[in-house]
Amino acid sequence: MPLWAPLYGASFGAAIKRSFTKYADFTGRASRSEYWWWVLFVFIVGVVLEGLGLALGYAGATTNADGTTTPGPLFAVAGILIVLWFLGTIIPHLALIWRRLHDANLAGPFFFLSFIPFGSIVVLVFTLLPSKPEGARFDRPRP
Template sequence: MTPATTPGSTPSLDLPLYGASWYEAMRRFFLKYATFRGRASRSEFWWWALTGFVASNVLDILSGLSTGGRDPLDIAGSFAVVDVWSGISAVAQLAVFIPSLAVSWRRLHDVDRSGTWIFINFIPLLGQIVYLVMTASRSRPGGVRFD
């Protein structure tokens, strides 16, 4: 066992926490807000991915309900419907943009890839598939070089 997973010990933020609970993954996500060095375990990354996906969809549904399904922009391009939920969603997405990049960067480190591999997402379809495979892969011992 690594020091990060020793039972009964407080996990170090410097090491990935394998088998992290949802609470611990979210705690580490926000505590390591803009930390791009080090590594993130699969559980740390995927708990955030699931939480971000669910939260984003809930806000989108609330936005749709508050506007009655209408486009908040009319034909002339001026705001016809004030949509508070879209504003809340935009603020929330801005608030988690940097930590989302950081946890992705650290996850790539854990599979022994440079964080710059995140830019593969700019290649339509193929890039997202490669990124998904990399983030779902098992941790590799070579990733220790990023600690």
Template sequence: MNWYLSVFKNYATFSGRARRTEYWMFLLFHAIVLAVLLGLGAVVHTMIPYLAYVLATAIPAIALTVRRLHDTGRSGGWFFIGLVPFIGDIVLFIFTVLQGDPADNSYGPNPKLA
């Protein structure tokens, strides 16, 4: 749960690096919350809570992905590769799965050592 909350503490921080654990734990909790809100929306016949949550978490999720790309030594501009149909999402997935640079890189110190 700390991984999930730490993303909101860095709400719009696009600089620095994010570990794989931080990224994937946030996505896990994010998916769980989305599923619960989607189910709740189906029961009460409204998608307002779901849409509100998606809008509230869009910036932190993008910022986290950019920090994850920084950890692998890539510019945050690679985030836009996800806009390329089919291939883009696969490439972005591979970049987020890769291990981060073990040493300091131009985006900051290794978050594992901090």
């Protein structure tokens, strides 16, 4: 399957590999399976990093005289990892949403609805829509 075409029925690994391969590609389309496997991957890694942060913060935590607790110094390391993960995945995530909207025959800029109240719910519904053949107008075949 060429990279410019959606990968219907994508496996978890294929969807993740494809998302990183098309890191900042806002052209073409992405199937629902490509999109939702990516969302699951980002969620799982985020939960693991958050858990790591809590564990590292708890491991070196100290209790102050006034009863408050200060997290351990490694808590900051986990925080930095979380920020780096966010920065490293924001572009492919945005590109994938854009391509998913294309697959439902919607223009990518509909993503910006996310910035208005309740707009993110609308974008969520858009990502759930089935593929439409008309979305092929967004394809940009490459040699």
